[in-house]
Amino acid sequence: MNVHSTTQVPKMIKLDKRDEILRAARELIAEHGFHGAPMALIADRAGVGAGTIYRYFENKDVLIGQLHQNLEERLYPHILTGYAADQTIRARFLHLGTALLHYFIANPLDYRFLQQFYNSPYGVDHRRDKILGVKDGNDVFCVLFAEGVTQQVLKDLPMVILFGLYFGPLLAVARDHILGFIQLDEDLITRTVAACWEGIQK
Amino acid sequence: MNVHSTTQVPKMIKLDKRDEILRAARELIAEHGFHGAPMALIADRAGVGAGTIYRYFENKDVLIGQLHQNLEERLYPHILTGYAADQTIRARFLHLGTALLHYFIANPLDYRFLQQFYNSPYGVDHRRDKILGVKDGNDVFCVLFAEGVTQQVLKDLPMVILFGLYFGPLLAVARDHILGFIQLDEDLITRTVAACWEGIQK
DNA sequence: CAAAACGGAATGAACGTTCATTCCACTACT
């Protein structure tokens, strides 16, 4: 009927299915780990056939890599909302930490997927590339930590340790909230992030 | 000749094989995760037949549970060496944190096994039991944290969060050392543990 | 004291299941 739809409709359909597959895979991996997310189940939950997945992703490894990338594309805009480079370093740390906790509380599946990801060979390789500087180092966090070190408001410790001191507790607390071991509220979040800051400040 | 040997010799042989299986399983799981440690490989590395494992452990789940128990039995004596309940709370925190880091650095396979364990359903269930008080709460760490809270030298935060604030960075730093992202020395360890303490103290 | 018989420990081939991936008949559009 409409001649103009010929190029658009197929593209839209493709994107829809791709997104459904990503969503289904994220849910299953977050809930049951990599082992509890066979391709057949992902296909079922996405409402597509098992073979269809391979039209969008070369294999399971590629699918998982795309999931990670997709997550970063949703996480970064969120934590950068209201982030201003002209704030004090302390204010920026508190902003990022709070935003990170909020995001994980609002998107527990994303947290649990990340947890699975970084505790697998995928994540270790990914981090190795990043730390050893193979990839671009202009990460928001890297920039902020580097600035804190040069301005001497942060402890004189290697960057990697500062990262651990700041993100270690944040991720642990997020995990315990998501697992139901504790109920975080605004006040608790504020005080937790403040404690993380105290750990790294000079 | 010696009548008494009849009961002892078989027992010694049995213990040896059991230990070999535990060691092989720990190594493989630490190096390649639960998925990269099939029973056949564990048997190979232990120098026993595949079926032999099932003479000592009912199934893989039980084997993994025993591995965790075995690890705690080796870890606790180590971190409690030189630990005195009459020291200040701060001194005791520094002692335990330092001992923990030292242990993980000296026994990276144990760290990596624990990492795998706590990021699996086994570990989550285990922690749920512990936190919800199903098990005995007279853990060294629990006692110390509780004392710190009642004596008001620790921040007024829920125990679970204090745990996260203290162990989160420690485990993150241990991980990065073991993965080779940083080379910890005595000085770095001392300052890292001190930073962890600063995060939880009032 | 030698030799035969015994019994539990050890074995690894085999089994059933589950997984990622492939393949091809079928659909739905133009």
Next chain:
DNA sequence: AGTAGTGGAATGAACGTTCATTCCGTTTTG
């Protein structure tokens, strides 16, 4: 009618587990 897209059965590799058999130290027998 032709073609790109789709679903789900088919495939083979890999897994945990089982079990008939072997092995070996001890005991019993002659």
